[in-house]
Amino acid sequence: MKFLCVPCDTPMKLQTVVPPDRGSLSVVYSCPECGYEMAMLTNAYETQVVQSLGVRIGPATDAATASGGKCPFPGMIPSSDGTTEQRAGEPMAVRWTAAAEARLTNIPEFVRPMAKIGIEKFAKDRGAVEVDEKILDEAKEFFGM
Amino acid sequence: MKGYHDIVGDGGSRILEQVAEKQTRIAGGLAGVRHLVAVGSGKGGVGKSTLTLHLAGALRARGLRIAILDADFNGPSQARMAGVQDAVFVPGSHKLALPRTVDGISVFSMGSLIPESKALEFESAAPGDSHTWRATKEFALLGDILASTEWGTLDVLLFDLPPGADRTVQYADFLGPRTSFVLVTIPSEVSRGVVARSVAALSNGPNRVLGYVENMSGYYCRDCNAIKPLFDAPESSTLEIPCLGTVPFDPELARHCDLGIPFSELPDTPVRRALDRVTGKLLETLS
Numbered sequence: 201m202k203f204l205c206v207p208c209d210t211p212m213k214l215q216t217v218v219p220p221d222r223g224s225l226s227v228v229y230s231c232p233e234c235g236y237e238m239a240m241l242t243n244a245y246e247t248q249v250v251q252s253l254g255v256r257i258g259p260a261t262d263a264a265t266a267s268g269g270k271c272p273f274p275g276m277i278p279s280s281d282g283t284t285e286q287r288a289g290e291p292m293a294v295r296w297t298a299a300a301e302a303r304l305t306n307i308p309e310f311v312r313p314m315a316k317i318g319i320e321k322f323a324k325d326r327g328a329v330e331v332d333e334k335i336l337d338e339a340k341e342f343f344g345m
Numbered sequence: 346m347k348g349y350h351d352i353v354g355d356g357g358s359r360i361l362e363q364v365a366e367k368q369t370r371i372a373g374g375l376a377g378v379r380h381l382v383a384v385g386s387g388k389g390g391v392g393k394s395t396l397t398l399h400l401a402g403a404l405r406a407r408g409l410r411i412a413i414l415d416a417d418f419n420g421p422s423q424a425r426m427a428g429v430q431d432a433v434f435v436p437g438s439h440k441l442a443l444p445r446t447v448d449g450i451s452v453f454s455m456g457s458l459i460p461e462s463k464a465l466e467f468e469s470a471a472p473g474d475s476h477t478w479r480a481t482k483e484f485a486l487l488g489d490i491l492a493s494t495e496w497g498t499l500d501v502l503l504f505d506l507p508p509g510a511d512r513t514v515q516y517a518d519f520l521g522p523r524t525s526f527v528l529v530t531i532p533s534e535v536s537r538g539v540v541a542r543s544v545a546a547l548s549n550g551p552n553r554v555l556g557y558v559e560n561m562s563g564y565y566c567r568d569c570n571a572i573k574p575l576f577d578a579p580e581s582s583t584l585e586i587p588c589l590g591t592v593p594f595d596p597e598l599a600r601h602c603d604l605g606i607p608f609s610e611l612p613d614t615p616v617r618r619a620l621d622r623v624t625g626k627l628l629e630t631l632s
Contacts, residue, residue, distance in 0.1 A: 202352050209347055214357030223470035227357060231499050232382070232584050248471040252478040254485035255363040307441035310491040311434050315441075318433030340435045 203238065205231035212238070217257055223247055227257065284314040297332040370492035374440070375497040380631050381524040382555070383516055384414075387543035388536045389508030392560040393529045394422045395503040395602055396592065400527075402608020403624035405448050409500035412443065414490065416516065417507040418465050418483055424456025426603025432457045448607040451499075453490055478612035484519050510543040514550070522551040527589065527627065531561045532576040537584060544586055551560040554586050555630045558623055562591035565616050572615060581618075589630065590623035592616065 203212040210233045218226035223244030230237045242250075252255065296304070304312055322339045323331050355361065375381065384397040386511070401411045424430045431453050432444030443451040459465060467482050469475065496502065504524070506516055517524065526547060526601035530540040540557060547554050559582065563572040572593045582588065595616040600606075611617045 201358075202349060202355050204347055204352065206346060211347070211352045211354070212356055220470075227358070244471040245474060247467050248474075248478045249359065249481065251470065252482035252485055253360065253364060253369065254482075254489060255360050257358050257360070303436040303438070306439055306493070307434065307436045308486075308493045310486070310489075311441060311458065315434040315436065319435060320584075323434065330577060337436060339433065340437060343433055343442075343444055 201240075203229045203240070205234060205236055207236075208233035220247070226330070235264050294323050294328070297330060297331045300331045300336055303333065303336055350367065354434065355509035355511050356463040363443045364583060367488050368576050371488055374377075374492050374494065374496055375502070375523075378412075378496055378502045379499065380501045381520060382501055382527060382627075382631070383487035383504040383506050383513075383520065383524050384527050384529060385506035385513040385516065386508060386529045386536075386540055387510035387513055388530065388539040391529045391531045391536055392592075393508070395598070396529055396558060396560055397503050398423060398426050398602065399598070399608055399620050400613075400627065401450050401501075402448055402626055403620050404448050404501055404628075406609060407624070407628075410498060411455070411503065412451035412499050413503045413505060415452070415505045416487060417505060418455050418474055418486065420507065421459075422502070423452055423505055425461075426602040426605060427454070428607070429454065429457050431540035434458075437495045441493050442495050446607055448609050451496075453494060471478070473541065480515070484515070504509065509541060510546050511594055513543045515544045517547055517550050517552040524608070525553040525555050525631070527555050529560050530557055530582075530584070531569070532559055532578045532580070532582075534578055537578075537582050541584055543552060543603045544584060555627065556580070556589040557584055558589050559591040561594040564594040564596075565614060567597065567614075570615075587630070589626045592619045592623060 204210070205212050208231055210231055212229040212231050214227045215230050215237070218228065218239075218343065222309070225240075225242045225247050227240045228237060229240065238316065307315060319331055319339055322342065323329075323335050326335075326338075328335055384393050384400070386393050394415070397413060405411045409611070413423055413427065415421045424432070427446045427450065427524075429444040429446060434444065434450075434457070435442045443453055444457065445451050455465060466481070467475075469478070471477060504516065506513060513526070513528075517526065527538050528543055530536045537565050544554060544557075561575055564575045565571075566573050575594055593616050595614065598611070598616055601611065608620075
């Protein structure tokens with residue numbers, strides 16, 4: 201979908217994506233010539249159809265959005281990102297090093313929770329309290345991959 | 346006033362670009378795969394998954410590097426049959442490393458991720474209206490799997506497709522012209538009719554249809570060591586594609602599948618020999 205400022209005959213630019221509300225996204229565009237702003241308000245069907253394509257919406261220059269940090273969809277449609285849930289005051293049984301955690305992001309989001317559980321069990325079975333890249337390589341070898 | 350095609354880009358949402366980027370990642374990930382072969386039918390219950398697994402086993406027994414992608418996300422069966430139901434998925438250095446069968450066949454199946462007591466569900470902004478978006482979501486998921494998996498160097502990647510002539514064509518569209526199709530039928534006029542529709546639908550696209558396999562072509566009686574009739578249907582099929590072979594039904598084979606026993610442990614029976622012949626014909630057709 202593209203938006204055109206008719207008086208200026210100029211393509212409008214995406215400015216911001218307002219956090220979703222009950223399945224609706226508010227996507228603000230502005231005209232670079234006259235500065236006129238307009239918002240596209242999606243219904244739940246439209247939101248879901250775009251989300252189903254597996255794409256992210258947001259200004260291309262917004263680094264946080266590009267990395268998923270401010271992507272409106274994960275906020276609206278909770279997805280398991282593999283992050284270990286930790287209750288207040290309850291220590292995590294197995295820690296993940298930053299490098300191992302980064303490697304986890306190489307695999308599809310929907311696989312991460314199961315992968316994390318399996319790898320933590322593998323680590324615990326070996327008496328490890330931390331999952332690092334060495335543990336990941338050992339697991340890969342162990343499971344014949 | 347400018348029209349849609351006069352404007353370069355989409356103002357910043359980059360949706361088309363993101364879809365194109367994913368297609369590039371998929372193509373890159375599959376660059377080391379020599380043959381992409383989808384096993385479909387159109388008809389359900391004809392033994393697509395069983396045949397896929399046994400073809401994979403027979404190909405592997407010939408020393409080829411094989412992987413299976415169980416594309417039936419809503420009714421995955423490869424995990425159980427291949428013995429990787431409890432497999433652990435491990436992130437490799439860049440992508441997802443796949444579990445392997447004891448025969449060395451890499452397998453991706455939703456059955457390794459979702460217990461059989463649960464259905465595949467997606468979070469949605471439009472709950473109760475999944476008919477408007479679910480197929481799109483499932484293909485996006487397939488794209489994620491293809492793009493995010495370490496396929497490495499393979500001789501054949503087999504896709505185990507879900508039933509439905511329409512779905513078969515959707516997979517052909519999504520997987521692109523590199524993917525060839527093997528269609529599975531049973532010796533019943535109803536099944537052959539549905540498969541004929543799949544053949545007709547695929548004939549409108551660029552994908553190559555390698556041929557069909559007639560599964561459950563009689564049953565193997567171990568007591569008599571003979572193949573006996575199973576269906577009362579005309580012996581010759583009217584399908585206008587090559588026949589890659591016929592495979593009799595074998596209750597022992599079904600038991601192997603339920604228990605995840607690999608192809609290499611199949612005894613030398615007429616059924617195993619039939620599978621070997623189909624495999625030989627498949628390779629001959631691919632080359």
